[in-house]
Amino acid sequence: MPRGRYSLHDPHDHTPLAHEHFQCAPGPSGWRYVSRLTTPTGDHHGSVDLTLDALGRPLRLELHASDWQVRGAALEGVTWVRTDPTGSHATEGNVAAHAFTGTSPAFLIATTRLLRLTPSASATRVRLVAFTDPVLAPRTVDQSWALLKREAHTTDNGPLTVDEYQVTALDTGEQHSVHIAGDVVLAAPGIELEDLESPPSTFDRPQPDEDR
Secondary structure, eight states: OOEEEEEEEOTTTOOEEEEEEEEEEEOSSEEEEEEEEEOTTSOEEEEEEEEEETTSOEEEEEEEETTEEEEEEESSSEEEEEEOTTSSOEEEEEESOSEEEOSSHHHHHHHHHHHOOOTTSOOEEEEEEEEETTTTEEEEEEEEEEEEEEEEEEETTEEEEEEEEEEEETTTOOEEEEEEETTEEEEETTEEEEEESSOOOOOOOOOOOTTO
């Protein structure tokens, strides 16, 4: 069960935003990730609780940030309920999308689990609902993901397989790279892995679902 700490920063000016203390593991239903976020000064900043099924679809999502809350799941696309800090107003949303995304590294792992790309495959388009800080406002984004290469690296704990993805924002054409080992993000814009107490979990590598 990997556990550790990511530092999150603004990908443009590198302003520190938060520390994300996480643990995650494969399970009978698929994969679960839980984390708590703190500000650079150590104050509570929010939390993430994401459970995927065996195909990488979000069974349950619960986000907290600045007293806002979102609960969501894959249901007729993706469906969510967003509650304001007072708890008196809740709005429901539904979009014909594949999954959710946001600032947490958990969403990068979730997208790779959903797409299950291979290095020889062409880029795959995916529609996601992004919840943006600081009030978890939802917006729909279209991205293209391609697995550029898969490399094995020797470590003290045995070989570590690292996947390098190229992610393209289809509205702007902006591209960036994401490096992932198992269920841990090693490097991505705005994300730095600062501490890891145990090696990443490994996943079976099923063939992509042609019906997705």
